[in-house]
Amino acid sequence: MPRIIRVDQVSKTFRTKEGEVLALNDVSLDIPEGAFFGIVGTSGAGKSTLLRMLNLLDSPTSGTILFRDRPLRDLDSGALRDYSLKVSTVFQSFNLFHGRTVLENIAFPLTVRKVPRTERLRRARELIELVGLDGKEKAYPSQLSGGQKQRVGIARALISDPEVLLCDEATSALDSATTAVILDLLQDLKRRLGFTVVLITHSWDVVRYACDSVALMQHGRLIEAGRVRDLLEDPASQLGPMLLPADGEETANGGADDTSDADLDLVFASGSQQSRVLSRLAREFLVDVELRSGRIEHIGGATYSRFLVRFTSQDDSRVPLESIRQTLTEAGVEIRENAHVR
Template sequence: MILLRNISKIFDHGKTPVVAVDSVDLTIEQGQIYGIIGYSGAGKSTLIRLLNGLEKPTSGSVTINGHEISSAKGEALRQARLKISMVFQHFNLLWSRTVRENIAFSMQIAGAPKAQIRARVAELIELVGLTGREEAYPSQLSGGQKQRVGIARALANSPDVLLCDEATSALDPQTTDQILDLLLDINRRFKLTIVLITHEMHVVRKICDRVAVMENGKVVEEGEVLDVFTRPQQPITRQFVRQVSQYKEEEAFNPDLTRDLDGAVIKLTFTGLNTHQPVVGELTLRYGLPFNILHGKMSQTAHGVFGQLWLHVIANQGQLNNILADLRNGGIECEVIKHA
C-alpha cells in the first residue's frame, strides 16, 4: 500500500545542510493504522509531507497504491493527492464558511456535481457526529468539533490514505480519546489506511496496529504496537512507553517503594491470555515463599491487553533463578530491578 524505500530529505540552509529524514524504509499495509512517533525535530512532520508530495525526497522513493508520489508532477501529482487526505493539528478550517461549507470545499475544488456534494456532506456530518451543527461557523465550535469537521473534510473525496499530523495534540485528554475512537471507527468501517504522526504514546497505544519510532531523522525502532510496548529496545522507545503511565499519573510505579526492602523486586510484563493467569498464587504454592505485590497496572492496545506487575520476595539466588525461569517458560517477560 505505502512503500518508503531509502528515503532521505536534506534541507540546504546555508553552509550546514540539515538532514531531516535519513535513509528511512517503511512498509504500511492497506487498512492499517500506523503510528509514527518522535519528539520535535525527529523528522516525522517532514516524513508525512513526503507522503503527500508536499516535499520531494533528496533520494529514495515513496509509492502509494502503485503510484510513485516522489516522482509525480503536474496533473499526475494532483490526481494522486485527491486520494491522500490530511488532518491537521490546528484544524486549518475556513473561518468564513460554515461546517457544511468547509466539508464541501474539497469536493468543489475537485469539480464534483452539486447533488453529489450535498449527499456526501450530509453523510459525513452524521458520520462524525455533527448533526445539528451544519450551519455553525468554526468560531462557534469546540476544539473537538473543529477536528471532527477537519476529519469529515478529509474524507469528502473518499481517500485511500488519511494522514493525521498531530491531530489530537491541541485537544484535552477526554476529547483526544473521542477523536481517536472516531478514527478507529472510520478505519474499521471503511478499511481506510491511516498514518498518525504524534509525540504522544497514548495515541499509539489506543488505536495503532504498528508504530515506527523516529529520532534524528532515522527510524530507530519499528514493529507491532503490543511488541513495542512490552519489549521496547531503544532508550527513546522506553521513554515513550513510560509516558503512557504518566498519562494517568496514578498508574505510575514509585521506585521509592523499594528503597528499604530486603530481597528482590521483580518486574513482570505479560500479554494476552497471560494477563488472566494466577501468577502470584502459583508462585506462592510452588516455592512456599510470600510474594508481596508492590504495584500493578493493565493497559489496552488496539490488539490486546498487556499488564505489568512488581513483586517483592525474599529468596536465595537459586530460588530467584528458578522463579525467573518458570515465569519465562510461561511466556511472561521478567526482570530483576532490585536484588539485595
C-alpha cells in the same frame, strides 16, 4: 497484512544560512494497509518532515516512497492527482475557511474539482452525519468548539473517499477528554470506511489509546517500528517500556543470586493468568510474592499488566532466581531487566 505505503531509505536535507540540516536520515518503513499507524517522536524527530513527503508537500533528497509498490517519483501528473485524492490530511490547526459554513468547508475539495453542486452537497451531508455534526450544517467555524472544528477537518479530508488518512498532530490542540472522543471517532470511521490511518504525534498516551502499529523516530532516524502487540511482548524492544511504563519510585534490583529477596519487573499479556502463575511460583519455590506497584493498560486491542514483584524466601535462604525466571519465561511472562519503575 499487505503494506500500502513503503518508505525506502529516505533522507531529507535542508539548506539553511547556517549550513545543511539533515532532517531525515536513511529512514525505511512499511505501513500496513488497514493499520492505525502511529509515528511518535519529540519535536525535531523528523516525523512531520516525513508526513510532508507522504502528502506531496515535499520530496526526498534521496530514497523512495512507494504507494501500493509504485514509486511516487515515477507517477505522471495524472497519477499524482489520483494519489492526492487517495491520501488526505487532517491538520493540527484545523485550516478551516472562517467565511464558509460547516457544509461549505466540508464540500470545498469537491468544489475545487468542479463536482456538480447537488452531488457535493449530498456527500457533505452524509459526512456531517458520520462525524456527528448534525444540526451544524449552517454554523461557521467561530461558532464551533475545538473538537467540532476537528470533526469538520476529518469530514473534509474524507470527502474524496481516501485510502489513507494522514493526521498531523490532529489532537494536540485538544484537551484530553476531547482527544479521546476524536480518536474514538477516527477508529469508528476507519472500521466503517476501511481506510488506513497514519497518525503523527508526540504523545505516548495517544499511541496507547488508538494505535495498533507504531514507529519511534529520534533526530531524523527511525529507531524501531512494528505492531504494538509484538513490541510489548518482545523483551529486546526499546518501544515496549515506552508503551507500558511502570508505576512507582523504585528500581528493580534484578535479583542478586545470593540474596533472600529479589524484585522483578514483569509484563503479563492478556490471557497469561498472572495470579495463577505467581501462586505457582510461591508454592514451588517457597517464596512470598508481593506486588509492589503496577498498572494495567488496554493497548493495541489487548490488555497488558506490568508489575514490580518482590520474591522473598520464606526461610531466609537464597531466592532461586534462575528457576523463577525460567518458569516465568515458559509461562509467557516478559521480564524487564534492570528496569526503573517510575
